[in-house]
Amino acid sequence: FSTNLLLINPIGPLITGIFDLAYILIAAFLVVRHRRSRELSRTIREFLLTIIIVTFIVNLTGGLLRGISGLIEGRSEIYVLYPALMDMIGDIGSIIGSITTTRLALGTIDSSLRSIHESLPEMGGALLSSSIWFMLFSPLALYLAYGGIILDDLFTLILMLMSLNILAAPAISTLSYSLAVFIFQRGLDPDNFVIPCESTLSDSITTACLLVVITLFT
Structure with missing residues (x-):
């Protein structure tokens, strides 16, 4: 606005x-x-800590982005896709993080990493959904970048995005779950940490995995 x-x-x-x-x-x-409110004071303290963590992660992402910029030079389709890739992986982390924090608050799962198997159906569903979207993104990105679609380029791009998805989606899902459990075990409010940290971490994870994938396919 x-x-x-x-x-x-x-x-x-x-x-x-x-x-x-x-x-x-x-x-x-x-x-x-509301300065005397204990809940407000707690939220502000946790928010400031979150800001510090997020700032550190953003700097890490910037370093990774500088490393990848040389590799994707001339790959216009990657530039077109990059924001969508980060957003999609971030959405996966948000889904798992929100489900986990809700279950922890309701007491329907133990605050232990061993309970991660209970979130496997959601993780699998998110992975499948993102795979479908990545396949749909591929021809659109090529068309927007070059004004046409070559089948060999389309096949290569789909393979790259599927590889990225296989690397990044499980990583961000596991990290979101682990972060929610860790924060809950420390007696902090997961809602003040999980989504902000996960959203920022997803950018770093997506960029790092994209760097690996481009290196493998170059």
């Missing part, structure tokens, strides 16, 4: 600034009003 307003000249920046200032003032008012 703010980005769209910035495009409206000349009052766009002014309107955006007013909204941003209003948001800051409302947030400050709510913090002061």
Whole structure:
């Protein structure tokens, strides 16, 4: 919303600034009003810790992206697909993370890594779903990148994306489950950690796995 307003000249920046200032003032008012709330204090502490962790992970992702940029030079279809790949792998992690945190809160699973087998059906379903989407993405990416589709290139791209999916989807699923259990065991609120950390980690995992796949297929 703010980005769209910035495009409206000349009052766009002014309107955006007013909204941003209003948001800051409302947030400050709510913090002061509920400053004695233990739940608010806990949420703020956990949020700040999450910000530190996410910042570290983002820097790691940036390093991986610099490493992969040289390999994908001239591969326009990879540039087209990259945001969708990160989003898809992140969605898988979010699904597993949300299911796990809910089950932990309800007490339907033990807070142990040994209980991960109970999430295998969801992990398998997410892997199958992402495989289907990756197959659909392949011809679209080639068409957008080159204005046409060559069967050999399509077959190679599908193999690359399937390899990426086989590497990244189980990794982010296992990590999301493990993170939820670890946070729960420490007496912290998984909802304040799992999704933000998982969403950021999924970018690093996708980039790292894509780096491996491109190296293998080059």
